[in-house]
Amino acid sequence: MRLLISAMILSVKNVTKQYATHRALDNVSLEVPQGSIYGLLGPNGAGKTSLIRIINQITAPDEGEVLFMGEKLRQKHIGMIGYLPEERGLYKKMEVGEQALYLAQLKGMSRQEAVLRLREWFEIFELKGWWRKKVEELSKGMQQKVQFIITVLHEPKLLILDEPFTGFDPINANLIKDELLKLREKGTTIILSTHRMESVEELCSHIALINRSQKILDGAVRDIRRNFKSAKYEIEYKGNAIAFANGLWTGYELLSHEPHGELMKAVVKMGEGSSTNDLLASLIANVEVHSFRELIPGMNDIFISLVKESNEQQPVAEL
């Protein structure tokens, strides 16, 4: 298991980026495993875009280094990276097909190859009749589709998407999601910068959380959630509330208790050394249990609690 994950496509090592008045990145390190979908999370202005621009070689770090497939990041890697920025657009007066060809050629593709692949993608995204139309004639959703196609057209090894789902309706957002999963199956590594925690839970295998220029958490989503487990359980039952409370041992703590339709709903925190089976056994004797599930914290809760916590620890991050 360890051996498989150790193949890193991207290693960011102690990167610091200083602008005149503020430090955008402060000694940030992260490891992006090959074939993962890596969520880059953080509040607005945390430094995500600065980091992404460094990975794309739009700017260079002041300190630290970035390794791509084990090599120091260089000009020749540009063709292996695909980037969909948050602030994205197209030349409005240019024809869709011509524009896509131009941007593909800038990434180093030959014209013939780009034409072939574009035809396939236009088919998938139902854009076939739009090749010769000007971009300004397209709806915003369609423009977003074109931008996505341009980003993935050269089959990059690493795909960096900054807020890819904004501007899409749910149907098209799903279309993009499916394409991302297909790309991952083909071996593409994807870095996803987003605020939408539901897409993180759905797609990401790994995340890094950046707040106020510093990385405060990273790792596999599964591990993180396990670490943040709080041993809370939600129980729905039918029967007497007093009988339910009596059934709890001293090892359990009743956090909330309220009627829920015909049933009662209770949240119980389990103490050290207790097992779920013991709890269930004592409850079944007193009430009729309808459901029993462990409350696993969502990424959203983890995100909010961690950001709050780190803000309290270092109230002013300005220099």
Add this chain to the structure above:
Amino acid sequence: MNTISLIIKREYLTRVRKKSFIIMTILGPILMASLFIVPVLMARYDENEVSKIQVIDESGLFKGKLQNSESLVFEMDTMSLAVAKTIFNPERHTAILYIPGNVINNTGALMLFSAKQPNINLVTSIERTIQKEIESMKLQAQGINQETLEQIKTKVNVNTRTLTEQGEEETSAGLTTIVGMLGGVLIYMFIFLYGAQVMRGVIEEKTNRIVEVIISSVKPFQLMMGKIIGIALVGLTQFLLWIVLTFSIATVVSNLFIDPNQMREQMMNRQSPLGTPLPVEAEDGSVSSSENSEISEIFNSVNSINFPLLLGAFLFYFLGGYLLYGALFAAIGAAVDGESDTQQFMLPITIPLILSFIVAQSILQNPESKVGFWFSMIPFTSPVVMMVRIPFGVAPWELALSMFFLVAGFVVTTWLAAKIYRTGILMYGKKVSWKELGKWLFYRE
């Protein structure tokens, strides 16, 4: 290398295919050609209109003396002024010219009666005709005849020569002025027109938000240079098309509308001050040679101008000046959020350009001035100023130094502009001050 040529290609093709480019390409020469054609046409229409003047000559001195011309016909009449005024018919005569008996001593008594206010040309040509007659009458009264007078008349024309190491060179102050100024004006126009296009192109990319996608594939410097070079080629294409089209339109039109016989006639009329055509070719006397000398002088000095040098220098300063300013225009485009914010940054670019134009005019008066020398060294003004100076003759070392400074200036401004550009294109929604721009210069990549 390959990517920058892709960028140049796109910048060039999208602009050349635009409707506005095609319209301007066609309209430009038509406007320019009309500058030559309209005066010719106007002259033709004027000729067709003949003014008939009824002359009441109380002095009796002018009978058969007043020369008719193509546009002016005099009809002598013996009736009294009072009668003529009552029966005056504007359909038959344009005006009545009254010449009183004592006209020689009292020219102020001459009167012209007409239904409408006569035009100024008509009045001056009548005045000139009468004046000439009275002068010749007075001369004859003094015992000088017409022939003696023609011999006395002298036209002086100083031929200018400059002394150079190669010997004497024939020059023409008039032509050098025209050639120099034309070169300066063209460069000035080109910098403004196409520099502004560079700026608009950068603003377009920034407001479209496409710029971040592009600079994840190419270096910002490549994008900037690609744009500047692409637009330079658009400008060169347009100028080339203008020159070709202007010449072809001018040739076609002059063949269609202007009859060569008529041209010759007009030339003859101009050469003979008395309205009697002088047989120029047959005459070997002093009269016609002085008339011809001005034309031959111009032709000689055309040969004296060093055209290969002028053309080479024009191309160099044309491109050098554009590249220098083009980079600055690109930096402005990158620093602002929209075209409406450009004003405060445009001023420092506009001032040296306008200044160079003012200096250029003073150089026409005195090509060797100290001011002219220094402004033709400063890269911001040298493209216009040096262009104006070159036809007057500039020492090779001055030219070389000026060119060197221009290249150096171009390298430095482009380097600075690239720094502002690189930071500016990714900066949205921020009102940028001069201080802020200064900081950007010191950002590391």
